[in-house]
Amino acid sequence: MPHQTSMGPKSVADLAERLIPAVVNISTRSLVDSKDSIPLPKVPDGSPFQDFFEDFFEKNQEEGGRKRSVQSLGSGFVIDASGLIVTNNHVIAGADKIRVKFSDGGQYDAEIVGRDTKTDLALLKVDTPKPLSTVPFGLEKDVRVGDWVMAIGNPFGLGGSVSIGIVSARNRNINTGPYDSFIQTDAAINRGNSGGPLFDMYGNVVGVNTAIISPSGASIGLGFAIPADITSRVVTQLKEFGETRRGWLGIRIQQVSEDLAEGLGLSDARGVLIAWVNEAGPAEKAGLKPGDVIVRYGGEAVSEVRDLTRFVAETTIGAEVEVEFYRKGQLMALSVVAGHLEASESKVPIAKNADKxxxxxxxxxxxxxxxxxxxxxxxxxxxxxxxxxxxxxxxxxxxxxxxxxxxxxxxxxxxxxxxxxxxxxxxxxxxxxxxxxxxxxxxxxxxxxxxxxxxxxxxxxxxxxxxx
Missing domain, CATH: 2.30.42.10 (PDZ domain)
Incomplete structure (x- = not known):
């Protein structure tokens, strides 16, 4: 039988070479209080060194030792030739200075255009003497489990690192926020990859590498990326308004369990239950009430709490949306005009209290x-x-x-x-x-x-x- 030589996957060298110029390394510096950060050495009472150490540490704190510089590293990618860069919010959170480094060695200070803590995304801006290489967003619907993907970033400060793997799962909820819908990948993602792009094999950004599950802090094949659809929507709003503009109904909701479904007269446990309605919110004005079970929103089936949370957030402010729900066992429908979440957050009254x-x-x-x-x-x-x-x-x-x-x-x-x-x-x-x-x-x-x-x-x- 003739000997057969096994072949590995097709090389991604050409693709990586084309994309690397649009991927950046991000370093930040933050000044934090250093008081008590360095403990006073323990010496015996009465030792000649006791007065020396006390005088030295007291003087050091008085002469500017009250602050110390803390640095962190991350990644990002350019989406606009004028200098707009996407990264994670946690990469630049609390930073006093943000520095962006390109693959050609160019380095520039960056300013924050906007940030969104709920999805952990941020948009930065750098001024450069020439137009920058950019990368486009792909579509979430085109991402399939088993597709090859490639991550480029700055793991452990090693800029321009490329790793490949596959999409392991989609729509993952890892309990990091209200809009969790991560792409899971086994491509090597480590500390410093945060904010970097996850590409498909056509060079489209399908996700923003954000989190890993690892007992050691290094990749064990469980990396998570914010899907491009969510990212592009948030980035567009940050670019236009400097903040997000999410839809809002003014309700609190919970999952419908089998016991709840039986108690509410439903044939099966589906949809989400309205537990509370804001007296000044859109849901109250439309006629929704506590005890209603929402099963469809804007024509989309609602199976669990995060479905409705995401659908509402993605609704254009002022848009009229049909909501289908069960009330006392009867299927009903009405239209709700979506409000503005961010504008309402400081005005939401505290929910009612209760005893037993x-x-x-x-x-x-x-x-x-x-x-x-x-x-x-x-x-x-x-x-x-x-x-x-x-x-x-x-x-x-x-x-x-x-x-x-x-x-x-x-x-x-x-x-x-x-x-x-x-x-x-x-x-x-x-x-x-x-x-x-x-x-x-x-x-x-x-x-x-x-x-x-x-x-x-x-x-x-x-x-x-x-x-x-």
Missing amino acids: LSRLFGMSLSELTPAERRKHNLGDSVEGVVVHEVEPHSLAGQKGIQTGMVIVEINQEIVSTPQSVVKRVETLKAEGKSTIVFLLARPDGGELVFVPIKLDDSAPEGGLPPKD
Whole structure:
């Protein structure tokens, strides 16, 4: 049998050579307090060195030793020949000076055009004597699991480093922010690669390398990049406004679990539940209410919380969007005019607070008196029934209900006294309901939350109290 020579993947040398001029190394300098950063050497009391060291360190701090320079390294890439550069916000956060270095050796100071902490992106500007090489954004829809990708960056300060791998997964949520939808890759990404581009094999930027999972800080094949679609949208807004302009509905939401779906009369656990509605927000004006379960937004199916979060954020401010939702088991639809998230953040009122029940599912209930409001730091606007105490191993305790919470509604009906809570639960039980949904407000200014409790799971001591 003739000997066959194995062939490796096609060389990416030509592609790398074309792209490297548009990739930059970013170094930053920050001045931080150095006081107490260097401990005073320990010497025996009375030692002749004691006075020397004390005098030296005191003098050093008085003569300018109060600040020390801290440097960090990262990567970036040029998107406009005039000098616009994309990087991660964490690369330049807190920097007093930002320096950009190109592959030809040119170095320039950079200014911040805008930044977005929610997606960890930043846009910089440098002034250069000649137009710069640029790279274009690709489209997220064109990125497939298994496609070859190439990372170029400044790992550990080794500028112009190239690594290749494949797209391992898409739409990854690694809990770094509200808009997580990362591309996962096994291309080597290390410290210093942050802010650098992830290219497809056509030279399009398909992602911005942002994070790694590694116990040692070095690549183990778990790198994550912000998709180009998200990046280009944020960068466009930063370029035009110096800030992001995201859509806003004025609601707080939570995932619909199987227990919640049953308690709300839904056939399956899908969509997201509205837990709270801002009185001054677009959702309130449109007619959305706590307890509504959103299943479609602008024609897109909503499966989980981050779907709706992303869809709303990407909505043009002032645009009218159709929302489909279930209310008390009935499918409904209405139109919402998206507001401006950033403009609303300083105006969002604190969510209502709430307390807990008494001797129901392991809870003891109490009237919401002025004394209870002071005891649990409840605002004047919250109404309902206070959870006075919760038995540690009760069903209520297992569901996360805590002392100081306030029961606002049960199965979307308002309750105001401990007796009304007991009566409501008894009525639902008599109607054959197997799951009861409590709407609770957290103490100390916390948000509202829906908690489902299955009657079949209640322990004997956590069952319904006897009638008075």
